[in-house]
Amino acid sequence: MRLTQGTFSFLPDLTDEQITAQVQYCIDQGWAVNIEFTDDPHPRNTYWDMWGLPMFDIRDAAGVMTELTACRKVYGDRYIRISGFDASHGWESVRLSFIVNRPANEPGFTLERQESEGRRVLYTTRAYSAQLPEGERYA
Amino acid sequence: MPAPLMAVPPEAAGAAPAAVDLKADFEASGLPEIFDQLDREMVGLAPIKQRLREIAALLLVDRARQRFGLAVGAPTLHMSFTGNPGTGKTTLALKMAAILHRLGYVRRGHLVTVTRDDLVGQYIGHTAPKTKEVLKRAAGGVLFIDEAYYLYRPENERDYGQESIEILLQVMENQRDDLVVILAGYADRMERFFQANPGFRSRVAHHIDFPDYGGEELLEIGERQLETMNYRFSPKAKAVFARYITLRRGQPHFANGRSIRNALDRARLRQASRLFQRADGPLSVDDLTVIEAEDILASRVFADMPTGDAPARDTPAGKEAP
Amino acid sequence: MNAIDKRERRDRYAAGVMKYQDMGYWQPDYEPKDTDVIAVFRITPQDGVDPIEAAAAVAGESSTATWTVVWTDRLTACDKYRAKAHRVEPVPGAPDSWFAYIAYDIDLFEPGSIANLTASIIGNVFGFKPLKALRLEDMRLPVAYVKTFDGPPTGIVVERERLDKFGRPLLGATVKPKLGLSGRNYGRVVYEALKGGLDFTKDDENINSQPFMHWRDRFLYCMEAVNRAQAVTGEVKGTYLNVTAATMEDMYERAEFAKSIGSVVVMIDLVIGYTAIQSMSKWARRNDMVLHLHRAGHSTYTRQKSHGVSFRVIAKWMRLAGVDHIHAGTVVGKLEGDPATTKGYYDICREDFLPKRLENGIFFDQSFASLRKTLPVASGGIHAGQMHQLLDLFGDDVVLQFGGGTIGHPMGIQAGATANRVALEAMVLARNEGRDIVHEGPDILAAASRHCTPLRQALDVWKDVTFNYTSTDAPDFVPTASVAG
Numbered sequence A: 001m002r003l004t005q006g007t008f009s010f011l012p013d014l015t016d017e018q019i020t021a022q023v024q025y026c027i028d029q030g031w032a033v034n035i036e037f038t039d040d041p042h043p044r045n046t047y048w049d050m051w052g053l054p055m056f057d058i059r060d061a062a063g064v065m066t067e068l069t070a071c072r073k074v075y076g077d078r079y080i081r082i083s084g085f086d087a088s089h090g091w092e093s094v095r096l097s098f099i100v101n102r103p104a105n106e107p108g109f110t111l112e113r114q115e116s117e118g119r120r121v122l123y124t125t126r127a128y129s130a131q132l133p134e135g136e137r138y139a
Numbered sequence B: 001m002p003a004p005l006m007a008v009p010p011e012a013a014g015a016a017p018a019a020v021d022l023k024a025d026f027e028a029s030g031l032p033e034i035f036d037q038l039d040r041e042m043v044g045l046a047p048i049k050q051r052l053r054e055i056a057a058l059l060l061v062d063r064a065r066q067r068f069g070l071a072v073g074a075p076t077l078h079m080s081f082t083g084n085p086g087t088g089k090t091t092l093a094l095k096m097a098a099i100l101h102r103l104g105y106v107r108r109g110h111l112v113t114v115t116r117d118d119l120v121g122q123y124i125g126h127t128a129p130k131t132k133e134v135l136k137r138a139a140g141g142v143l144f145i146d147e148a149y150y151l152y153r154p155e156n157e158r159d160y161g162q163e164s165i166e167i168l169l170q171v172m173e174n175q176r177d178d179l180v181v182i183l184a185g186y187a188d189r190m191e192r193f194f195q196a197n198p199g200f201r202s203r204v205a206h207h208i209d210f211p212d213y214g215g216e217e218l219l220e221i222g223e224r225q226l227e228t229m230n231y232r233f234s235p236k237a238k239a240v241f242a243r244y245i246t247l248r249r250g251q252p253h254f255a256n257g258r259s260i261r262n263a264l265d266r267a268r269l270r271q272a273s274r275l276f277q278r279a280d281g282p283l284s285v286d287d288l289t290v291i292e293a294e295d296i297l298a299s300r301v302f303a304d305m306p307t308g309d310a311p312a313r314d315t316p317a318g319k320e321a322p
Numbered sequence C: 001m002n003a004i005d006k007r008e009r010r011d012r013y014a015a016g017v018m019k020y021q022d023m024g025y026w027q028p029d030y031e032p033k034d035t036d037v038i039a040v041f042r043i044t045p046q047d048g049v050d051p052i053e054a055a056a057a058v059a060g061e062s063s064t065a066t067w068t069v070v071w072t073d074r075l076t077a078c079d080k081y082r083a084k085a086h087r088v089e090p091v092p093g094a095p096d097s098w099f100a101y102i103a104y105d106i107d108l109f110e111p112g113s114i115a116n117l118t119a120s121i122i123g124n125v126f127g128f129k130p131l132k133a134l135r136l137e138d139m140r141l142p143v144a145y146v147k148t149f150d151g152p153p154t155g156i157v158v159e160r161e162r163l164d165k166f167g168r169p170l171l172g173a174t175v176k177p178k179l180g181l182s183g184r185n186y187g188r189v190v191y192e193a194l195k196g197g198l199d200f201t202k203d204d205e206n207i208n209s210q211p212f213m214h215w216r217d218r219f220l221y222c223m224e225a226v227n228r229a230q231a232v233t234g235e236v237k238g239t240y241l242n243v244t245a246a247t248m249e250d251m252y253e254r255a256e257f258a259k260s261i262g263s264v265v266v267m268i269d270l271v272i273g274y275t276a277i278q279s280m281s282k283w284a285r286r287n288d289m290v291l292h293l294h295r296a297g298h299s300t301y302t303r304q305k306s307h308g309v310s311f312r313v314i315a316k317w318m319r320l321a322g323v324d325h326i327h328a329g330t331v332v333g334k335l336e337g338d339p340a341t342t343k344g345y346y347d348i349c350r351e352d353f354l355p356k357r358l359e360n361g362i363f364f365d366q367s368f369a370s371l372r373k374t375l376p377v378a379s380g381g382i383h384a385g386q387m388h389q390l391l392d393l394f395g396d397d398v399v400l401q402f403g404g405g406t407i408g409h410p411m412g413i414q415a416g417a418t419a420n421r422v423a424l425e426a427m428v429l430a431r432n433e434g435r436d437i438v439h440e441g442p443d444i445l446a447a448a449s450r451h452c453t454p455l456r457q458a459l460d461v462w463k464d465v466t467f468n469y470t471s472t473d474a475p476d477f478v479p480t481a482s483v484a485g
Helices: A016-028 A061-075 B022-029 B031-041 B046-067 B089-102 B127-138 B161-174 B187-196 B198-203 B215-228 B235-249 B256-278 B285-289 B293-297 C051-061 C071-075 C114-121 C155-163 C183-196 C215-233 C248-260 C274-286 C311-321 C339-350 C384-394 C413-432 C437-449 C453-462
Strands: A032-038 A079-086 A093-101 A109-115 A121-127 B079-083 B111-114 B142-146 B180-185 B206-210 C037-045 C084-091 C094-104 C131-140 C170-174 C200-202 C238-242 C265-269 C290-294 C325-327 C375-379 C399-401
Touching (some): A016 A032, A016 A061, A016 A093, A061 A093, A093 C155, B031 B046, B031 B089, B046 B089, B046 B206, B079 B089, B089 B111, B089 B142, B089 B180, B111 B127, B127 B142, B127 B161, B187 B198, B215 B235, B215 B256, B235 B256, C037 C114, C051 C084, C051 C131, C094 C131, C114 C274, C114 C311, C131 C311, C170 C375, C170 C413, C183 C200, C183 C413, C215 C238, C215 C248, C238 C290, C248 C274, C265 C274, C274 C290, C274 C311, C311 C325, C339 C375, C375 C384, C384 C413, C384 C453, C413 C437, C413 C453, C437 C453
Parallel strands (some): B079 B180, C170 C200, C170 C399, C200 C238, C325 C375
Antiparallel strands (some): A032 A079, A079 A093, C037 C131
16 A cells, blocks of 8 residues: 655655755745654554754754655665755644655555444554564565 | 856756857856855955955866756855954855855755854764754755864864764765755864864865955945945044054954944944934934044044953953954 | 704604604714624515615614514613614616615624524524615624634644645535435445545435435445445545434434444535534534535525625625534536635635635634634536636635546546546646646646547546526626726
8 A cells, every 4th residue: 555644745755856845835834844763554643753943943844854865874774754844833734745755665454343332433553563562664 | 146057057968068158057047146245245365265256166167067967966165254353254154155055065054053052962862863963954055164174173082073074074075965964164274184184185176275354455345334234434533444454453352343343333322322412403414424533532542552451341252342 | 962862852762653764773973883783684675665664674674673663672771782774876877776874782692603693694584574685795794703603613724634634725515416316326426436546425415314324324335335445545534424403313313323334424414503503513523523404495495686685795604603614615517606705715624813805705804813714615526527617716725526527427436536536636736847737737737648548538538518507696896906006
């Protein structure tokens, strides 16, 4: 399967040139740019690990791309996403978030059902990869 | 403002153009505007302005050669600016950033000014992130490292400066598209720094030496500074200020344009207290505008005192005699 | 000093009938206070009725007056409670109508109650005989009054954080056919659409609990579809379960059930009424639910320019009442919507401060005092081929609702959903890269369709579909070029 979280997951994987353009867009909007990675792709896994702190005072995407290259060197076998954070009043939240690196093989999720009274079903989504300990999932 | 041109125009990939028109390139780049501004705003500095034009010409030609496939790789653009304090290094660096931006050699054209403290950390593992943070901020623009030689402290073996130097050298070599580094400081110390760190010397393409200003130039700088603050000298005050400059230049810690600015700030203070103490009627616009001779004569530069080691009350960091 | 203080108070309160303007409902010198509610009405008086008297009458009938003088006014601080018509000006290009500005003291209204606000402002007065027609165009709600409302329970920012979806419009589809599907078949449509790439599916306004499908059955099948789609894509998905019902008790029961089976969103119709909407908003706030409002019925009173209530006022009331989503028009789709007017609606939903902009039908500066933002929904007759126009018109914070444009895809629902998602992402990518999407849109879509067959099919099928009809509700003011200098 292909994990379709993030803004551009239905497009072919972005080239570095395309990523640079999106990062520059974030910078031009005045957003801080953040790099995060994970090997737990569960849709409710909000807190991916941060690759350093969000980059607040940059003018050019090259700085972010250097960090992305460094992050890929270490965590190239995992999901990496880039997000733009808007600190202005009324938002104070992420404004753009897209995946820039994914594991070679994405086994996806299983849906577990627990029948309950009145035809109710309790659902649990479980990533196949998360059955292994953190760090060994996409090796 | 004209949009920055690309360093390598798209047609470089395909058919080369038959000819180039450097004059038209120059006009289209928006550089004439920058040079006009430079001439208007900055007093003197004729040799520096000339160097700037030369570098701009070189880059223009380089760009033209790229279109014919004659140039090999991105040119090295890192520079060193040497000279005493207040000789216009930072201002020129700003202009240089604008020029490089107009020619498409840096993408954003902003200037990030740092000193050792911004680059080098206090404890182990602190320096690399600090230096990288600065490099990220400067990406797409010009990084101006003031008093760059403080990065290197041979007397202390465990100094973290070396770590910063290594990162800088690597980026200066491998990311020439992303930023231009300008190293600045006193000429003699910079020379020793380059001797000890040949890696830097080999990566710096342009060395520009900033001479001290002459007395006439400093007087003109002073008058222009006053003008921007809506003040002016009385004729007598102007003569006194010329004398002040002569005396002050002979004293230690003289910092060219900066010392002039400080002297004028103090003259404005004295003018204000003079007006306040003596005003017994309404003041005219002239009263509020004119710096009188006495506002300058009160300076200790005119007092018959031994020069040098007496830091004054109203000077920052004891660097300047009043 | 207002008008009536200049007269003998004894004369003012003598029994009998008196002109409204002489009773103090017309005060041309009145400076509205920061705490006043101000309404601007479009009034069309009966032939021979003076517009100022008509405006004063509207002020009177929507506040303290009745047709005759009553002495009991004198038991109250009636000068304060009297609404004050203070400006009457001709409507550009419409000789028989006037804009009347009327200020109301804040104490006339119960805090936090849309029902009370509307009972005054659009109560008896709309049937008043001396007027041929009356339309409430806009309202300035003072911060002091805005702050008595809770506003949207979730809001745009928190909804996006919960869904983990940023930087692009959300995509939805209304399940079609509107009526007749069984629960099992209905859930199939939901599953296909969500799996194909939509974020949401939606019950239509009139899907409640009918013989062909009872609500409980629909909810259960829909949640199976949502969870399946979530597992297949690794993305958060949702479906707006319509809990509209005959009574509050029924609605609460349905909403509770929706929550208990894991839905993140419930839906109501505008026809349930203002009080019921506020009740459901409270419920949604208590239960961390997104509350979707379908504006069913609004066109009966918003569409005609001469009479009724402008939708921009409804949108303001709904943001105060507290809904997270509201349908606000598409401009390019099948339902009524002039671009400039529609932009006004969107701004009301999304901005914290809205400056007066007559060309968008916004008559007043309006602060929403940090009330959360309502996510507008564009729904009705839109398709992937219009993606560049939609993104340009509405920006990122909107739900684009492609019902027919998903389910009507020649290769099936999933293909339809994928076509929409790919078209959207390609357009956002291009916009962020600095491309001129309005003009290059068709090229961008064509390029994206090269790696996406469903999109190519969608573009082929719907390439010529547009709905170009003149709007009935366009702004009265057009920007004119001003002389420079």
